Amino acid sequence: MPVIDPRAEPSALSAILVDAVREAGALALGMFGRELKTWTKNGTSPVCEADIAVDRLLRERLTAAAPDYGWRSEESGDDPARLAAKRVWIVDPIDGTRAYIRGMADWTIAAALVEAGRPVLGVIFAPPEAALYAAVAGRGARLNGTAIRASEGEKLDGARVAGPRRRLDQLAAIVPSIETVAKIQHAGRASGPAHAGRRGPAVEAGNGREQRGSDPGFLPERRGAQVRFAPGEAASGRVRARQGCDRVRRRAARRCEAPLPTHCCVPPHR
Numbered sequence: 339m340p341v342i343d344p345r346a347e348p349s350a351l352s353a354i355l356v357d358a359v360r361e362a363g364a365l366a367l368g369m370f371g372r373e374l375k376t377w378t379k380n381g382t383s384p385v386c387e388a389d390i391a392v393d394r395l396l397r398e399r400l401t402a403a404a405p406d407y408g409w410r411s412e413e414s415g416d417d418p419a420r421l422a423a424k425r426v427w428i429v430d431p432i433d434g435t436r437a438y439i440r441g442m443a444d445w446t447i448a449a450a451l452v453e454a455g456r457p458v459l460g461v462i463f464a465p466p467e468a469a470l471y472a473a474v475a476g477r478g479a480r481l482n483g484t485a486i487r488a489s490e491g492e493k494l495d496g497a498r499v500a501g502p503r504r505r506l507d508q509l510a511a512i513v514p515s516i517e518t519v520a521k522i523q524h525a526g527r528a529s530g531p532a533h534a535g536r537r538g539p540a541v542e543a544g545n546g547r548e549q550r551g552s553d554p555g556f557l558p559e560r561r562g563a564q565v566r567f568a569p570g571e572a573a574s575g576r577v578r579a580r581q582g583c584d585r586v587r588r589r590a591a592r593r594c595e596a597p598l599p600t601h602c603c604v605p606p607h608r
Contacts, residue, residue: 348453348459362399374386374439388438389412397411408427428457429449432447443464496515
């Protein structure tokens with residue numbers, strides 16, 4: 339892989355990141371469903387051989403192409419030198435390791451390039467579905483090369499909503515017309531495969547144990563969606579789901595009791 343100009347525009351780096359993630363996805367898919375060695379980190383978060391193999395491949399490909407860029411991965415030790423780098427590769431080798439280990443297809447490869455603390459390039463690849471989502475800051479997002487965007491709906495009536503079952507049940511009690519989708523196993527799923535071409539928000543629970551390797555709002559924002567963050571806040575008897583509908587938000591605040599979501603991806607306002 340040729341070495342790139344460290345000052346190159348993010349759009350010029352897109353093909354390099356896409357190729358590396360596709361190769362990593364093929365490796366992960368080849369190991370998927372096999373009996374793998376597994377263990378836990380931090381006492382609760384699962385890791386398997388495939389996580390490490392994918393991490394190694396991505397690091398080799400991306401640092402070879404951009405040796406001056408920093409590196410931060412969920413599955414490899416942190417190098418403080420990245421703090422001095424203007425640009426940093428941020429990687430989650432397999433986002434959804436629990437699902438991967440269980441033989442469920444709900445997992446992705448996620449990688450991004452961050453400049454001065456903000457993502458400028460991101461890729462989420464779901465190998466079981468052959469679905470690759472790529473976004474460049476200022477240039478929108480694409481699914482397998484075709485431009486995509488968030489839906490233009492402003493209300494929850496009839497929307498398709500993904501998230502943890504308990505959250506969905508609470509929301510459905512308020513807005514019975516919504517279509518609910520099974521629990522999101524990881525942030526990449528909320529940002530990409532779960533909602534491509536479908537109207538509706540994704541809600542991720544605040545008790546997720548996995549570290550987020552890249553900004554979960556980057557792809558939705560490139561598609562025109564709005565992302566609302568509420569990290570670490572206590573509910574104190576209410577939920578502010580922030581679906582972009584004041585009426586629903588007020589009713590949810592009165593009737594729901596649960597921790598706030600870590601983030602919500604919602605359709606844009608007109």
